[in-house]
Amino acid sequence: MNLEKLKEIVRTVLPSVDVVIGYKKGLDALHPVPCFLTSPDEIDALVLNPACMHNLAAYLPSLKNRAAVVVKGCDSRTVVQLAQEGLIKRENVVVIGVPCQGAVSVRKVLSAIDHQPVIEASFENDTVVIKTKKGEARLALRDVAPDKCLACRYPTPVVADHLAGEEVEPKIDEKTAYQEIREFDARSLEERRAYWMAEFDRCIRCYACRNACPLCVCRESCIAETRDPHWMSQKATQNEKMMFHMIHAIHLAGRCTECGECERACPMGIPVARLKKKINMEMKELFGYEPGISMDDKPPMYTFKVEEEKIEEHKIR
Amino acid sequence: MKKAGYLKKQKEKEFIAALGAKARVYAPCLEDEAVLFKPVEPDSVICLSRPAVSSPKSAIYPQSETLFSFRFKKDSEDPRRTLVELDDTIAVPDTIIFGARPCDARGIAVIDRAFSKTETPDPYYLARRAKTTIVTLTCPEPSTGCFCTRVGCGPAETSDSDVMMTELEDGYLMEALTSKGEALLESPILEDGTAYEAQAKEAQKAAHERMIKEAGEADTTPVDPETFHSQVFWEKAAERCLGCGACTYLCPTCYCFNITDEQVVDKGERIRSWDACMFHHFTLEASGHNPRAQKALRLKNRIGHKFVYYGEKYDGIIACSGCGRCIRGCPVSMEISTIAAALKKNSGTVSGEQ
Amino acid sequence: MSSEQLIAAIKNPYLPDLATVIGAVDETPNIKSFRVVLNDEEKMKRFSFEPGQVGQLSVFGVGESTFVINSPPTRMEYLQFSAMKAGEATAALHELSLGDQIGVRAPLGNWFPYRQMKGRDILFVGGGIGLAPLRTLILFMLDTRKDYGDITIIYGARSHADLCYKKDLEDWGKRNDVELILTVDANSPGPPIREGFVPTVLNEIAPKPDHKVAITCGPPIMIKYVLQNLAQLGFKDEDVITTLEARMKCGIGLCGRCNIGSSFICKDGPVFSLAELKRLKFEI
Numbered sequence: 001m002n003l004e005k006l007k008e009i010v011r012t013v014l015p016s017v018d019v020v021i022g023y024k025k026g027l028d029a030l031h032p033v034p035c036f037l038t039s040p041d042e043i044d045a046l047v048l049n050p051a052c053m054h055n056l057a058a059y060l061p062s063l064k065n066r067a068a069v070v071v072k073g074c075d076s077r078t079v080v081q082l083a084q085e086g087l088i089k090r091e092n093v094v095v096i097g098v099p100c101q102g103a104v105s106v107r108k109v110l111s112a113i114d115h116q117p118v119i120e121a122s123f124e125n126d127t128v129v130i131k132t133k134k135g136e137a138r139l140a141l142r143d144v145a146p147d148k149c150l151a152c153r154y155p156t157p158v159v160a161d162h163l164a165g166e167e168v169e170p171k172i173d174e175k176t177a178y179q180e181i182r183e184f185d186a187r188s189l190e191e192r193r194a195y196w197m198a199e200f201d202r203c204i205r206c207y208a209c210r211n212a213c214p215l216c217v218c219r220e221s222c223i224a225e226t227r228d229p230h231w232m233s234q235k236a237t238q239n240e241k242m243m244f245h246m247i248h249a250i251h252l253a254g255r256c257t258e259c260g261e262c263e264r265a266c267p268m269g270i271p272v273a274r275l276k277k278k279i280n281m282e283m284k285e286l287f288g289y290e291p292g293i294s295m296d297d298k299p300p301m302y303t304f305k306v307e308e309e310k311i312e313e314h315k316i317r
Numbered sequence: 318m319k320k321a322g323y324l325k326k327q328k329e330k331e332f333i334a335a336l337g338a339k340a341r342v343y344a345p346c347l348e349d350e351a352v353l354f355k356p357v358e359p360d361s362v363i364c365l366s367r368p369a370v371s372s373p374k375s376a377i378y379p380q381s382e383t384l385f386s387f388r389f390k391k392d393s394e395d396p397r398r399t400l401v402e403l404d405d406t407i408a409v410p411d412t413i414i415f416g417a418r419p420c421d422a423r424g425i426a427v428i429d430r431a432f433s434k435t436e437t438p439d440p441y442y443l444a445r446r447a448k449t450t451i452v453t454l455t456c457p458e459p460s461t462g463c464f465c466t467r468v469g470c471g472p473a474e475t476s477d478s479d480v481m482m483t484e485l486e487d488g489y490l491m492e493a494l495t496s497k498g499e500a501l502l503e504s505p506i507l508e509d510g511t512a513y514e515a516q517a518k519e520a521q522k523a524a525h526e527r528m529i530k531e532a533g534e535a536d537t538t539p540v541d542p543e544t545f546h547s548q549v550f551w552e553k554a555a556e557r558c559l560g561c562g563a564c565t566y567l568c569p570t571c572y573c574f575n576i577t578d579e580q581v582v583d584k585g586e587r588i589r590s591w592d593a594c595m596f597h598h599f600t601l602e603a604s605g606h607n608p609r610a611q612k613a614l615r616l617k618n619r620i621g622h623k624f625v626y627y628g629e630k631y632d633g634i635i636a637c638s639g640c641g642r643c644i645r646g647c648p649v650s651m652e653i654s655t656i657a658a659a660l661k662k663n664s665g666t667v668s669g670e671q
Numbered sequence: 672m673s674s675e676q677l678i679a680a681i682k683n684p685y686l687p688d689l690a691t692v693i694g695a696v697d698e699t700p701n702i703k704s705f706r707v708v709l710n711d712e713e714k715m716k717r718f719s720f721e722p723g724q725v726g727q728l729s730v731f732g733v734g735e736s737t738f739v740i741n742s743p744p745t746r747m748e749y750l751q752f753s754a755m756k757a758g759e760a761t762a763a764l765h766e767l768s769l770g771d772q773i774g775v776r777a778p779l780g781n782w783f784p785y786r787q788m789k790g791r792d793i794l795f796v797g798g799g800i801g802l803a804p805l806r807t808l809i810l811f812m813l814d815t816r817k818d819y820g821d822i823t824i825i826y827g828a829r830s831h832a833d834l835c836y837k838k839d840l841e842d843w844g845k846r847n848d849v850e851l852i853l854t855v856d857a858n859s860p861g862p863p864i865r866e867g868f869v870p871t872v873l874n875e876i877a878p879k880p881d882h883k884v885a886i887t888c889g890p891p892i893m894i895k896y897v898l899q900n901l902a903q904l905g906f907k908d909e910d911v912i913t914t915l916e917a918r919m920k921c922g923i924g925l926c927g928r929c930n931i932g933s934s935f936i937c938k939d940g941p942v943f944s945l946a947e948l949k950r951l952k953f954e955i
Contacts, residue, residue: 026650028461033650034557054649058559111350115367117461133458202348202355204371204380206566206593212559212648220598227734227759233579234590236380265648267370267563269351384685387731401731401772405686437684437923447674546952573927576685576920580732587685587731594927602918603736603758606891618930626933 003048006070006098006164010043013094013162018065020096023052029121030106030130034059048164049123050104050141055259058214061087068094072103073168074148076157077257077292078214084297085255087217097160099168104128105146107269112144113137148260148273151177158293178281181274200241202268205234209272210248212265215255223247249275254283254299257292286310320499321514322507325488332506333357333415340411340450343376345369354414365416365484368460372569372642373414373421377445378428381590383407384441384576388584407441412449413501420463420640422453422477423470424569427627427636431572434631441589450497453478454489455521456528462641464532464654470638472528473521483517490517532639532654538661540625545660551613554656557649558595560612564643564651565593570623570636573599594619616656624657684923687729687774688714692767693749698835699828701756702800703765704741706749707775719778720744722785722807723914723942726777727922728752728764736760737919737937739804740777743811750777753803753835779922781942783808783912788884792820796897798869798889799828802835804914804941805888809843816848823878827854827869831861852876870896873904880905886912895955898945908946915941 010020019036024045026033032047034054048070056069057078071079076097083090109118109130116132123129128139142150155168184192207224210216223231224244232240248262249272256276263273283289287300287310324332336342337357346355347362354373357363385405392398414421425446432442456465456472465471475481479498482489490513493499544550565571575592579585592599595616600609609615627636637653644652694706705728709715720740727735736758742751754761767773785808793812797805805824812819824843828834834853843851854865854872865872870893878885885906887897894913901911917929917936924930924938931953934940943951 027644027652031650036556059557107350115460117459202351202353204566204591206562206591207596208561208563208566208648211561211596220601225598227577234381234575234577234588235579236590261648265559265561265563267567267646268353269349269370385683389731395770398770399772401689401774403686403689403774405683431925435924438681439925440678440681440683441685443678443681444675447678572925574920574925576735576926578729578732578734585732587729587734589685592926600918600928602916603761608917621932622927622930626930629933 002098002165003046006048006096007043007046009096009162009164010037010046010068011040013068013096014040014043016066017068017094019063020068020070021056021059022046022070022096023048023054023056028118030104030109030118048098050102050128051106051121051123053103053106053146053264055214055261057082057259058212058261060093061214061217066092066094068096070096070098070164071157071160072098072100073154073157074100074152074257074259076159077154078259079292080159080295081215081255081257081292081299083295084292084299085215085217085302087215090295095157095159095161097157097163099156099163099165100152101155101168102126102141102145102149104141104144105264108144108146109139112139146260146264147180147271148258148263151180151258151277153177154293159295178277178284181278181281184274185278196242196245197238199270200245201238203241203245203270204268205236205241205244206267208265208267209245209262209270212261213248213252214259214261215252215257216248218251245270245272245275248272249279252276253279254287254289254301255291256280320493320502321510322491322502322504323488323510323513324482324491324507327487328506329363329489332504333363335504335506336413336415336501340413341376342413342415343373344415357415363416365454368418368456368463368640368642369421370642370646371567372424372640373417373451374424374428374569374572376412376414377425377449378442378572381588382441384587384589386584386586387578387580390583407444409444409448412445413452414449415452416482417451417453417478418456418640419453419472419474419477420456420465420470420638421569422451423465423474423638424640425451426477427570427634427638428572430631430634431627450479450501451477452480452482452491452498452501455481455483455517455524457484457520457524459528459531460641460645462644462652462654463528463639464641465639466525466528466532466534467536467654468635468637468639468657469535469537472524483520485513485516485520488513490514492517536658536661540657540660541663544663545617545621545625548613550659551617552611554659555611555613555616558612558616558651559649560595560597560615561648562593562595563646563648564653565595565619566591567642567646569638569640569642594622620653620656620660623653624660684776685921687727687735687776690750690773690775692769692771692773695767695769698753698837699833702753702835703756704751704753704836705764705767705773706742706751707773708749709775710772718747718750721778721782722811723780723782723804724778725780725922725937725941726750726752726775727779727919728754728760729774729776730760730763730767731772731774733763734760735774735776735920735922736764737779737916737922739807739914739941741803741806743807743814745811745814750775753800755800776922780937780940783886783914783942784944785811789818790820792883793822794878794883794885795822795824795826796869796873796885796887796889796901797824797826798893799833800835801887801889801893802826803888805886806836806839808886810839813843813846813849820882821850822848823850823852823876825852825854825869825873825876827856827865827867827872829856830859831855831864832859868896869893870900873897873900877904880907880910884910884912886914888914891955898955902945908949909944911945913943913945913948915943 024035120131432439623637738752924935929936
């Protein structure tokens with residue numbers, strides 16, 4: 001990740017936009033935060049490192065004016081999807097792409113350092129160096145990468161007006177991208193149900209997963225809370241929680257760009273992104289479609305064919 | 318009556334099991350990587366080594382609860398009419414919150430005032446509260462985001478708990494602070510704690526000093542009204558907020574709620590469930606009008622409630638216990654401590670945010 | 672008393688009283704009034720409230736919403752509430768028929784400071800369904816007429832069809848101790864009355880502020896301009912009273928929706944003077 005190159009681009013782009021969305025230092029070195037630059041004086045505060053996990057494209061639909069946004073490969077897919085769905089106008093967004101060498105999951109880092117407060121964090125090539133009261137821990141980036149990175153096929157942004165760095169080759173192929181899901185699918189129905197029921201049990205229905213999702217657009221009409229139709233109760237039962245997560249995942253079929261913000265936002269540590277990935281795998285197999293890859297695509301759930309090549313259940317034999 | 322008992326670490330499980338025999342025990346339990354306050358079950362793994370992600374408020378103020386049930390019935394005198402029967406009886410179990418932190422206990426004290434010091438006290442909350450005993454652990458180390466001493470709480474603060482437990486080398490000193498606490502210490506599993514009192518006092522003092530070093534002394538400077546009512550201040554402060562609401566659900570002092578009816582065929586319940594002032598639709602009226610339509614206004618309300626409005630009602634008390642959960646749980650690391658500090662200055666910006 | 676006995680003695684503020692709908696009036700195409708009596712006759716007999724106080728009406732299975740009690744405490748045969756069809760709860764209320772069972776939690780909130788208005792001239796300025804809370808006070812004042820000076824009512828709606836409480840308007844129009852000025856937006860078919868928005872009509876009438884209290888309620892945008900115009904006419908902030916509404920759930924100042932700073936519209940309101948609203952930095 002090339003910070004100097006990024007700053008240079010931001011310097012060039014800033015006069016033509018109202019705001020540049022990037023990253024700056026946050027509460028500690030492991031927690032950079034999104035920042036909104038409007039003046040050249042602020043450019044030096046920019047940071048760029050594997051802890052810059054946030055999908056900044058999530059802010060785009062709420063901005064009225066012309067904005068530039070720093071995106072990693074995964075985040076760039078959100079830009080494409082938002083534009084495809086008419087939630088943003090592509091011409092109002094300057095995309096500053098950052099080819100990504102891999103990110104870190106704060107949760108995994110904290111787990112590796114026994115949840116000690118971080119005094120200092122630095123990043124060297126494939127290693128994260130964390131200093132705590134107990135000493136220094138050197139963690140391989142791979143070991144603390146969020147699950148989404150382990151299956152990443154688009155480290156280089158799929159759309160970019162400027163690219164801050166050299167293109168990065170994906171480390172895995174299409175088959176292995178869904179390996180984890182296939183392995184999970186191989187378990188029995190009862191096992192899978194038990195797994196998810198245990199996970200959903202700790203859901204507090206805060207809806208952070210939904211609210212942090214750049215593609216969840218229903219707002220007050222979300223069936224989790226709407227009274228008309230009144231599909232779900234507000235009771236904190238396992239069934240209601242499961243229902244919410246299933247609907248959330250299915251509403252993102254052919255739309256989820258696997259940015260993982262839902263999972264990152266979940267305060268309870270429920271692996272909610274895995275559900276969306278499973279749906280995406282199905283979408284890929286059924287319709288040969290991957291969300292947020294090409295600006296000209298039409299998501300399969302937005303189109304209708306009298307005969308779908310791979311759906312046969314309805315055919316009378 | 319025992320004023321102080323000593324719980325050997327190897328007897329911790331046995332002690333909790335004994336408590337479990339007479340009450341529902343809420344303790345921080347390990348679930349995957351998350352530490353959550355939950356009713357303890359035989360296979361629960363209790364984790365006291367770091368603050369729980371969620372607060373124990375759910376023991377007294379559950380995520381969802383039935384206010385009353387209703388049932389429709391044909392009028393036997395006039396079959397065209399439907400009558401309604403209501404039932405608001407509730408069963409309240411004895412509950413022990415084990416391993417709360419002083420900030421958790423402070424959080425409950427904050428909610429206590431809201432639900433009791435009013436002309437219309439809340440019988441559901443108060444019934445559970447009366448049957449709850451709070452056993453609090455002295456916080457040995459500050460965690461990321463902790464700032465309890467700045468808001469007048471502290472890692473060894475005893476004022477909101479029934480029992481204070483302090484970790485020593487091979488056990489915990491358990492000190493009763495109330496009669497409920499004394500009753501809880503009536504256990505043959507505990508040894509006499511007198512010999513450990515001095516040692517515990519040392520540990521508490523050290524914990525307090527460590528936190529002061531990390532977070533600073535109590536800041537009693539009042540909020541600057543001009544800054545507080547500045548739209549620009551809140552727009553800047555809320556800029557990166559995703560409005561996800563996780564902060565409010567994790568917060569030990571937040572108590573906003575929703576009330577909804579849930580009906581199946583001829584019967585149903587009126588439910589109270591946690592809700593969040595950070596949600597756009599929280600204040601959205603049926604007409605489409607929304608008095609808090611922007612996230613800046615919602616953030617102002619949330620922080621205003623904790624640092625201004627609550628105190629206006631209750632002797633200047635701050636409705637934030639400095640637990641840092643909202644900071645640690647925020648996907649964009651919003652820092653309530655920084656915003657609160659900036660509110661006290663008349664600089665018009667969120668310091669450290671520029 | 673033990674804490675358990677104390678708690679058992681608390682009146683459950685969430686539990687509604689069961690009540691029966693004994694009358695329903697279509698006020699306008701989307702506003703309906705309901706007359707209800709509590710099923711418990713003793714309770715109904717003992718029931719007392721002040722003009723301006725609100726109640727929560729429950730349609731069980733749907734939910735609750737808040738309405739002002741718009742019949743005056745001087746006429747206690749029933750309690751009247753009026754609902755404009757907007758959301759789920761009001762839609763369900765509109766479906767009710769005579770004899771149906773609903774829940775009532777009332778009275779809630781504060782009331783018009785009518786005791787302090789004794790001997791003074793009163794100006795009512797209302798728009799649309801905003802006449803509901805004013806109706807309570809108007810009827811109350813007419814029932815205790817000698818306590819007050821001149822009574823002026825300026826009331827407007829979008830069209831003739833949208834004017835609420837037509838029977839009352841007719842009565843008030845006939846009285847010679849009440850001055851009633853009605854207005855509708857332009858191009859409304861019906862008997863000739865004024866045309867123009869309420870704030871504009873207020874300026875045309877230009878009532879003198881001397882010895883007068885102004886009470887206003889209507890859509891937020893109307894209130895906003897009425898408050899501005901009253902100030903221009905020289906009304907003091909303490910002599911301008913309004914009643915607010917907001918999304919409410921608990922009705923007891925707890926659930927967190929309707930607060931303006933540390934004040935809750937459901938509990939500390941809904942009635943506020945302009946002076947109070949300014950102190951609370953409330954902007955309509």
